[in-house]
Amino acid sequence: MRILVVADIHANRAALDAISEPHDVCLCLGDTVEYGPNPAACVDWVQQHADHSVRGNHDHGVVQNVDLFGVGGFRYLTMVTRPPTLAALTPSHRRYLASRPTTQMLTLGGKRFLLVHATPRDPLDEYTPSDRKAWEPRLVGVKADFVLVGHTHQQFTFEIGTTTLLNPGSVGLPRDGDPRARYAIIEDGVVQLKQVEYAIPETTAGVEAMEIDPRAKAMLADVYRHGKYMNGNGNGNGQYGPEPS
Numbered sequence: 547m548r549i550l551v552v553a554d555i556h557a558n559r560a561a562l563d564a565i566s567e568p569h570d571v572c573l574c575l576g577d578t579v580e581y582g583p584n585p586a587a588c589v590d591w592v593q594q595h596a597d598h599s600v601r602g603n604h605d606h607g608v609v610q611n612v613d614l615f616g617v618g619g620f621r622y623l624t625m626v627t628r629p630p631t632l633a634a635l636t637p638s639h640r641r642y643l644a645s646r647p648t649t650q651m652l653t654l655g656g657k658r659f660l661l662v663h664a665t666p667r668d669p670l671d672e673y674t675p676s677d678r679k680a681w682e683p684r685l686v687g688v689k690a691d692f693v694l695v696g697h698t699h700q701q702f703t704f705e706i707g708t709t710t711l712l713n714p715g716s717v718g719l720p721r722d723g724d725p726r727a728r729y730a731i732i733e734d735g736v737v738q739l740k741q742v743e744y745a746i747p748e749t750t751a752g753v754e755a756m757e758i759d760p761r762a763k764a765m766l767a768d769v770y771r772h773g774k775y776m777n778g779n780g781n782g783n784g785q786y787g788p789e790p791s
């Protein structure tokens with residue numbers, strides 16, 4: 547069995563379109579919308595292609611219209627891109643996002659999978675570093691062969707006990723210094739971390755056409771081109787501390 551795992555698409559259809567992998571099952575770990583120019587097309591894709599999907603904090607924020615306050619960094623970009631995201635989504639899109647569970651357990655090929663956007667104890671928001679020490683306490687009591695997470699936009703995999711933890715990275719808004727779209731394949735229980743180049747100018751042109759603050763357009767283009775935020779109030783490595791992604 548060959549499983550395609552995607553997360554944090556963030557309304558970037560060009561990045562999504564670059565993924566061309568034969569697979570038997572597609573799993574999506576949330577944050578399909580916000581930041582990027584193609585929220586409707588990306589929700590359509592997930593609805594049509596993902597066999598199972600869970601809700602991300604951005605999906606939740608959009609469908610619940612959660613209040614946002616942000617003066618800089620990715621919080622600011624979330625606040626700025628929410629109105630065009632809401633305008634682009636139909637009631638059907640919003641119903642689909644609202645119907646996503648926050649966690650999902652399933653069995654594939656005899657293996658138990660737990661799907662969650664952030665962490666099992668805080669499915670939407672908890673930001674956890676990509677290291678074993680941070681994750682060990684968060685998997686206590688979790689009975690699964692694979693725990694699949696997103697949220698941090700950091701691609702990694704390692705084992706804790708008999709559980710394989712996997713974050714496929716972000717399809718549409720990588721933030722670790724490599725602008726390529728990220729995803730993962732699990733084939734017969736073996737994880738492959740994947741990267742693929744995509745038509746970044748297509749995405750930046752889409753952002754340019756959005757009715758948002760020019761400052762936000764420049765920030766987003768920066769992140770798309772470099773895989774991190776290079777200028778402004780960041781520290782140059784694309785990190786803003788324990789900020790939801």
Ligand SMILES: [Fe+2]
Pocket residue numbers: 554556577602604697698699791
């Ligand atoms: Fe995200």
